[in-house]
Amino acid sequence: MKVKRQEFEKQLYEVKVQARAQAQAVAQAQIQEEVKKILDVEKASQGENLMAAIEKERMTTEDERLMAQLYWIELKAHKLVEKENQVKKQDALFREQVAKLEEKSAQFFKVTTENFKKGREDAHNTFKRVDIKPVCGDLQSQILKCYRENTGQTLTCSGIANLYMKCVDNHKTKSIGG
Structure with missing residues (x-):
């Protein structure tokens, strides 16, 4: 203008x-x-x-x-x-x-x-947030680290994997029973 x-x-x-x-x-x-x-x-x-x-x-x-x-x-x-x-x-x-x-x-x-x-x-x-911690988180991180370090050789990590599976089973048993 x-x-x-x-x-x-x-x-x-x-x-x-x-x-x-x-x-x-x-x-x-x-x-x-x-x-x-x-x-x-x-x-x-x-x-x-x-x-x-x-x-x-x-x-x-x-x-x-x-x-x-x-x-x-x-x-x-x-x-x-x-x-x-x-x-x-x-x-x-x-x-x-x-x-x-x-x-x-x-x-x-x-x-x-x-x-x-x-x-x-x-x-x-x-909707309050609930903090969920992974079950057996330390073993889970050890397995992932082992798999990364030993690519293609999964049997090398089987010992840690068995410990992780037992830990998860124990946690299930505690959750169902408790």
Whole structure:
């Protein structure tokens, strides 16, 4: 929006500068033409005085045309200013609506975050974690180490495997019996 505004201001400025330059150029040309006419009038006879009067009338008509043209340019500039003001109002309204949406979004995020935290706490309270320790964990790690060190020679680890199986069986017996 700021870029468009700057473009509008730039266009308005350029139109005003162009109108002034045109008016000055036309005025200067008219002045030069008027001076020439006055000199011709002084040299000329009664007939030439009549021609000068006609030329002066034509210049007056041209001045009036240029003034009318300047009026229309100023009118267009005024309309541009009005349009710019309208754009400013729309921009302010848009910013206000965005601010409201951001506020609603922040409220929604807050409520959602609170609900998520509450749900997580409820889930943690409902499903308490139970720490389970592996049965015969030391023997299990020894077997895995033996298998890694003796790849393809599983019989080498059979002694540790038998101890592990007995440990697991003892644990089953204790669990069922106890």
